[in-house]
Amino acid sequence: MLQAFAAAFRTPDLRRKLLFSLAIIAVYRLGASVPGPGVSVPAINSCLDQANSGAQQDVYSLVNLFSGGALLRLSVFALGIMPYITASIIVQLLVVVIPRFEMLKKEGQSGQAKLTQYTRYLTIALAVLQSTGIIALARSGQLFPGCAQELIPSNSIWTTIVLVISLTAGTAVIMWLGELLTEKGIGNGMSVLIFTSIAARIPAEGGAILQSRGGLIFTLVCVLAVLIIASVIYVEQAQRRIPVQYAKRMVGRRMYGGTSTYLPLKVNQAGVIPVIFASSLLYLPQLLTQLQGDSTGAVRRFVEDYLVDQTSSVHIAVYFALIIFFTYFYVSITFNPEERADDMKRYGGFIPGIRPGRPTAEYLQYVLSRITLPGSIYLGLVAVLPNFFLSVTQEGQNQNFPFGGTAVLIMVGVGLETVKQIETQLNQRNYEGFLR
Amino acid sequence: MVELVLNIVLVLTSIVLIVLILLHRGKGGGLSSMFGGAASASLSGSSVVEKNLNRLTVFCLLVWAICVVGLGILLKV
Numbered sequence: 001m002l003q004a005f006a007a008a009f010r011t012p013d014l015r016r017k018l019l020f021s022l023a024i025i026a027v028y029r030l031g032a033s034v035p036g037p038g039v040s041v042p043a044i045n046s047c048l049d050q051a052n053s054g055a056q057q058d059v060y061s062l063v064n065l066f067s068g069g070a071l072l073r074l075s076v077f078a079l080g081i082m083p084y085i086t087a088s089i090i091v092q093l094l095v096v097v098i099p100r101f102e103m104l105k106k107e108g109q110s111g112q113a114k115l116t117q118y119t120r121y122l123t124i125a126l127a128v129l130q131s132t133g134i135i136a137l138a139r140s141g142q143l144f145p146g147c148a149q150e151l152i153p154s155n156s157i158w159t160t161i162v163l164v165i166s167l168t169a170g171t172a173v174i175m176w177l178g179e180l181l182t183e184k185g186i187g188n189g190m191s192v193l194i195f196t197s198i199a200a201r202i203p204a205e206g207g208a209i210l211q212s213r214g215g216l217i218f219t220l221v222c223v224l225a226v227l228i229i230a231s232v233i234y235v236e237q238a239q240r241r242i243p244v245q246y247a248k249r250m251v252g253r254r255m256y257g258g259t260s261t262y263l264p265l266k267v268n269q270a271g272v273i274p275v276i277f278a279s280s281l282l283y284l285p286q287l288l289t290q291l292q293g294d295s296t297g298a299v300r301r302f303v304e305d306y307l308v309d310q311t312s313s314v315h316i317a318v319y320f321a322l323i324i325f326f327t328y329f330y331v332s333i334t335f336n337p338e339e340r341a342d343d344m345k346r347y348g349g350f351i352p353g354i355r356p357g358r359p360t361a362e363y364l365q366y367v368l369s370r371i372t373l374p375g376s377i378y379l380g381l382v383a384v385l386p387n388f389f390l391s392v393t394q395e396g397q398n399q400n401f402p403f404g405g406t407a408v409l410i411m412v413g414v415g416l417e418t419v420k421q422i423e424t425q426l427n428q429r430n431y432e433g434f435l436r
Numbered sequence: 437m438v439e440l441v442l443n444i445v446l447v448l449t450s451i452v453l454i455v456l457i458l459l460h461r462g463k464g465g466g467l468s469s470m471f472g473g474a475a476s477a478s479l480s481g482s483s484v485v486e487k488n489l490n491r492l493t494v495f496c497l498l499v500w501a502i503c504v505v506g507l508g509i510l511l512k513v
Contacts, residue, residue, distance in 0.1 A: 173500075
């Protein structure tokens with residue numbers, strides 16, 4: 001393991017990629033701790049202390065988790081990667097609805113680039129909305145209910161405008177950092193940034209549990225976390241191997257093919273994306289009611305009681321259903337059985353017992369939809385389980401808790417993906433990888 | 437006085453920064469690359485335009501960061 005690390009750092013271009021990724025992560029974390037212009041740091045700190053000591057409900061727990069605690073600090077990177085994720089989901093869902101988007105998607109690369117561009121515009125728009133919402137909350141004192149401090153001392157409209165614009169620019173910068181990370185670093189930028197945010201909160205949250213609940217509970221939580229991680233990895237690695245036989249072909253004087261391989265279909269083909277999507281989508285109604293401002297309206301009451309409150313059964317059911325939906329949705333987007341069957345036919349491959357072409361595509365679709373069902377249920381269960389019994393943190397904060405459900409899924413998933421990517425890079429040079 | 441200047445510079449650089457970042461071609465960017473566009477990421481190398489854009493963006497980012505930090509320090513004093 002350590003040798004593999006050393007090997008990774010001895011390879012020049014892999015080293016460059018790793019260092020670049022680390023630098024981006026450092027910039028991201030740095031920005032997350034720089035307070036926004038016009039925000040009073042002492043006031044924020046005292047309010048945060050108060051919020052941590054009291055057992056009050058943290059409404060923004062998940063968003064705060066995704067931004068690595070930057071949201072409640074009102075730092076320049078307060079919104080984190082959330083607007084980008086939300087924008088991606090919206091655009092991807094619109095592909096099904098709007099014919100023009102569907103055309104663009106089918107167009108191939110240039111259409112795809114256009115869709116990406118739309119996503120980026122939408123991100124900025126969402127960032128403006130969201131930052132306005134957050135700042136309005138901070139102004140009216142609802143960001144920390146029960147804390148009387150003035151978070152933004154100056155009352156002029158000018159300060160608010162500056163704050164909104166700089167938070168939006170911060171979101172744009174995060175988007176750019178994520179893209180750079182995907183392009184020149186290791187792993188997928190967006191998920192690596194989420195990973196960093198969640199991982200950054202582990203020490204603090206662990207310490208909080210140790211302090212408030214004592215050593216026994218803390219050990220129990222750690223053991224449970226390890227168990228969850230182990231089971232997540234176990235399922236994450238599981239795959240069904242469909243045998244594929246390639247026919248022998250003569251090209252010129254050489255003989256090709258004649259090998260038998262397999263087509264791996266992972267149980268959890270979709271990875272962590274459904275979880276990220278489902279939790280971001282659940283946040284949307286909250287964003288809408290936030291913009292409405294009024295805290296006593298019936299709609300807002302309804303949303304807070306049923307969708308935001310993580311202990312309510314409605315929230316759990318909706319979350320679970322959304323995860324299953326997004327698993328199927330994402331798998332259908334990433335894996336196209338017809339294309340795969342066509343590819344196999346072109347290179348003279350076939351699945352023993354099944355004719356090439358359409359029957360193969362149908363067979364793949366059949367296997368895939370059956371194998372995705374346990375995969376999606378597993379994702380949903382792991383994400384939802386902590387809501388049922390893991391009430392070791394404050395009331396209603398279970399998802400915020402980095403050892404449970406959503407956070408563990410995201411961390412393990414992203415970690416595995418990134419390590420696998422490093423390993424393929426290493427394998428290109430015939431070095432031994434991390435995973436045996 | 438200093439605060440006003442910093443505020444104005446901050447707003448200007450923020451807007452420029454957003455525009456510059458939107459000007460980048462979002463290739464291989466974020467989740468959209470996960471959506472079946474995986475092959476497109478490595479096809480084209482960075483062009484001269486992109487390189488200059490990167491340089492400009494980094495410069496803008498630095499000015500922006502200095503403004504934010506400067507305003508933070510001013511508020512504390």
